Amino acid sequence: MNHIQFKNTSISYSDTGKGTAIVLLHGFLENQKMWDNYIEAFSVKNRVITIDLLGHGETECLGYVHSMEDNADAVHAVLAELRIRKAILVGHSMGGYVALAFAELYPENVKGLVLLNSTARADSDERKINRDRAVKAVKQSYLGFVSLAIANLFSENNRERLRDEIENTKKEALKTPLQAIVASLEGMKIRPDREILLHLSTYPKMLVLGEKDPVLGYEETKEQIENTEVELVTFPDGHMSHIENQEELSKVLLKFFKKI
Secondary structure, three states: OEEEEEOOEEEEEEEEOOOEEEEEEOOOOOOHHHHHHHHHHHOOOEEEEEEOOOOOOOOOOOOOOOOHHHHHHHHHHHHHHOOOOOEEEEEEOHHHHHHHHHHHHOHHHEEEEEEEOOOOOOOOHHHHHHHHHHHHHHHHOHHHHHHHHHHOOOOHHHOOOOHHHHHHHHHHHOOOOHHHHHHHHHHHHOOOOOHHHHHHOOOOEEEEEEOOOOOOOHHHHHHOOOOOOOEEEEEOOOOOHHHHOHHHHHHHHHHHHHHO
16 A cells, blocks of 8 residues: 555555556445456456545544545545546545545546445435434444444345345444544535536546345436436446456446547
């Protein structure tokens, strides 16, 4: 892992391969290790950058609220350090929110965008209430909150089949400090709606969804790309397509990169 300093905070990243830059952004309670099974295939013809977002993995906390814009600025700082001018961004869940914030702040640096089990819409009022509940829950029982949060991301029929992968995902999630969990929940809660980017931006875009995603309603999330050029890829499983549909997702993403 490499590190840079951003606003007196250590940001951890990896840099593998040569070619078109692909930036892989993990989700909430994850870290850049979630991409370990993808780096080898992706880096054959591309330069692959993975980054630990604020408070996750080996990246330190920046404050009491980690806004998606703060995260996007940290990503931009890594790319500036590496002298990368344009990149294809792939963001899983919260990583998708960060990718969208980056696309809004630094449109000239975006070559393509993939939202993986993510949405461009802001939190609904109900979702904001649930974020507040989550903040209370994790303060009351850190272990209980993290364990339940991870298990609930997989479709029910995969929870037995992928038991080992789920346990490993929990182990990684438990490396996320309490402050980072709260700061990320607060940051996700206040993010603005960025659906307009899916309609007006001119670079290639893809939305990857799971039909049984327990977090994002499939039909509702799909609505936001009606009358757009955004390519839709649907898998039959849950919120963790990178684990539940690993082989298929790898093929889909490599095909998308090749087109660009």
